[in-house]
Structure formats: structure tokens, C-alpha cells
Amino acid sequence: MSLPRIGVVIVTMGTRPRELEALLASVEKQDVPAARVMLVGNATPLTDVDVAGNVTKVPLQENLGCPGGRNVGLGRLLESGEADVVIELDDDGLLIDADVFRTVQQLFATDPELGIVGFRVADEQGRTERRWVPRLRAGDPMRGGPVTAFLGGGHAFSMPMLGEIGLWPAEFFFGHEESDLAWRALDAGWKILYEPGLVLQHPRTSPARHAGHYRFTARNRVWLARRRLPVPLIPLYLGVWIVLTMARIRSLAGVKAWWGGFAEGVRKPCGPRRPMKWRTVWRMTRLGRPPLL
Known part of the structure; x- marks a missing residue:
């Protein structure tokens, strides 16, 4: 070998x-x-x-x-x-x-x-x-x-x-x-x-120790969805993470930074879009983590 x-x-x-x-x-x-x-x-x-x-x-x-x-x-x-x-x-x-x-x-x-x-x-x-x-x-x-x-x-x-x-x-x-x-x-x-x-x-x-943590994570989560998810899953994915994130952030400054990054992710170019195949969605689901969480 x-x-x-x-x-x-x-x-x-x-x-x-x-x-x-x-x-x-x-x-x-x-x-x-x-x-x-x-x-x-x-x-x-x-x-x-x-x-x-x-x-x-x-x-x-x-x-x-x-x-x-x-x-x-x-x-x-x-x-x-x-x-x-x-x-x-x-x-x-x-x-x-x-x-x-x-x-x-x-x-x-x-x-x-x-x-x-x-x-x-x-x-x-x-x-x-x-x-x-x-x-x-x-x-x-x-x-x-x-x-x-x-x-x-x-x-x-x-x-x-x-x-x-x-x-x-x-x-x-x-x-x-x-x-x-x-x-x-x-x-x-x-x-x-x-x-x-x-x-x-x-x-x-804590990941929040990094400057710009909330902004980058929000922006990049939107970019990730835009780049890699089939269209029907994009609002589901982002909706799940909006709810989870708002429940977790404990500071008003963090909430503002996160929403600012989210808006940036919607507005700015995210690179080429190559969504995953539906069989990959099913494969990830069978492995215990569908691309919604």
C-alpha cells in the first residue's frame, strides 16, 4: 500500500x-x-x-x-x-x-x-x-x-x-x-x-472574540446559501438561522452588527452560484445534518 x-x-x-x-x-x-x-x-x-x-x-x-x-x-x-x-x-x-x-x-x-x-x-x-x-x-x-x-x-x-x-x-x-x-x-x-x-x-x-465576528458570520451565511443551496432551501435555511441567532445573541450591538452583515450578504456579489444537487441534500440528511442547520 x-x-x-x-x-x-x-x-x-x-x-x-x-x-x-x-x-x-x-x-x-x-x-x-x-x-x-x-x-x-x-x-x-x-x-x-x-x-x-x-x-x-x-x-x-x-x-x-x-x-x-x-x-x-x-x-x-x-x-x-x-x-x-x-x-x-x-x-x-x-x-x-x-x-x-x-x-x-x-x-x-x-x-x-x-x-x-x-x-x-x-x-x-x-x-x-x-x-x-x-x-x-x-x-x-x-x-x-x-x-x-x-x-x-x-x-x-x-x-x-x-x-x-x-x-x-x-x-x-x-x-x-x-x-x-x-x-x-x-x-x-x-x-x-x-x-x-x-x-x-x-x-x-469564543468565536465572538474576533473583530467583525457577527458581521462576517451573517454576511457569509447569506453568501453560502446563495452560492450552494437549491432555490427552495434558501429562505428555509436563512429563516432557521435568523431565529436561532436572534435567540442566542445577548447584546444590542451584536444584533445590529449581525443584521448589517445579513444586509451586506444580500446586496453584495457572493461569487459564482453552483447549487448542490438534490441527491447531495438527501445524502446530508441521511448523515444526520440536512443543509438547513
Whole structure:
């Protein structure tokens, strides 16, 4: 059995130097070495970051957002042909086990239809928050298997899959880019696997810590619906999320920002529209998460 070569993409803004150093050390200690690591600096020169010989620094003049920055690293790996599978990691994450890359290799080697493997994200005490579990029934984070979504903080992609469906939607900048990519992968017939044995340690945080969180998530949710859903599902999807979001937001400023982003998502161009097939809707429903939630 031929084992795929592993590439890694890490995007950083240079604001977490200690965490990044620890992450790079955890990548270096893997018992299967990465063929190439792309360290992308979003509006940061990376001059003060010491790296191993298989790490390529890619400093960018401007902040392209998480999906845009990752696309730069993925594009370099696609051009070089050095990797068959790419692992993407948040710069404040940490690989606590040394066999992560080996396990990823084996998973992709045994299933040519596997497109995405999602890691389990856990905090320093080993706890996984419900929002980190990529299924609606999130009570047991140790239950793995086929899913319809994955976490952006730690995951692996098949490079042939990316060659077929394309890269991240860079225009999203932050928020729901994982859903756009996952829906495209499922629509093209690829599998998404949640593997809880693959752990990325990550501090417990709130997504609202990011500037523009409410605006971006509202805008991008509208864009996601416009880009990927059959017409009859668009008002249903957005209606469900309006109700859920209004029930969850606790601040007037957050409500205003969210509705501002929603209006922006309606008004502004969202990129090419390629709605998923109805059979993909049914496939996602059978997997436990129809594209309404």
C-alpha cells in the first residue's frame, strides 16, 4: 500500500509567537515527517520565526483572512506536487500525539474516496466543547464516523479533491468557509470523516472574540446559501438561522452588527452560484445534518 506524502499549511498573523513555536515543535516531532510545511504570514514578515529545513516561510504584505492565507499555502503545495494530503492547523493549536501524521496517512491510503478528515479539538484539560463536534448530536465527542462538516482548526484534505473542487472561498475572509468547502466536497462525491482519535489541543475561546465576528458570520451565511443551496432551501435555511441567532445573541450591538452583515450578504456579489444537487441534500440528511442547520 502506497502511503501519501504529507504537507502542512499554517497561517499566522504573528500575534501568538509562543503558541506558534510550540505548534511547529509538535509538527517536527511527528513520527512521520511532513514533506513540506508552508508557514504563511498574514501581513507579517515572519523574520523572527525559527523553522526547520522542511518549512517554507511565505510572508504576505496584507492580511488575506484565514481562507485567503491558506489558499496561498495550498497553491504552493499544488504547484510543487510535494504532497498528496495536506494538514491545516490553527497557529494556537498543538498536536499532543506524535502519530497524527501517520494515522492521517493510513486513513487516506485505505480509502480513495476520502476527501476530508476532521480532527477532534480539545482544550488543555482534554474537554471538547459541543460546538467543536461536527454533528447535531454533539453529546459524545468520541463518536467518530462520516459527517457533513469539519472544524477549520485542525483537518486534512486530499489534494486530488482540492484539485477537483477548488480551494477555500477567499472572499469569505472569516466565517463559514468550512461549510462552503465541505458542501462542495460532498456534492462532488467525496467523503468527510470525523476522527476523534486525531486531537488538536486548542484553548477554549469564543468565536465572538474576533473583530467583525457577527458581521462576517451573517454576511457569509447569506453568501453560502446563495452560492450552494437549491432555490427552495434558501429562505428555509436563512429563516432557521435568523431565529436561532436572534435567540442566542445577548447584546444590542451584536444584533445590529449581525443584521448589517445579513444586509451586506444580500446586496453584495457572493461569487459564482453552483447549487448542490438534490441527491447531495438527501445524502446530508441521511448523515444526520440536512443543509438547513
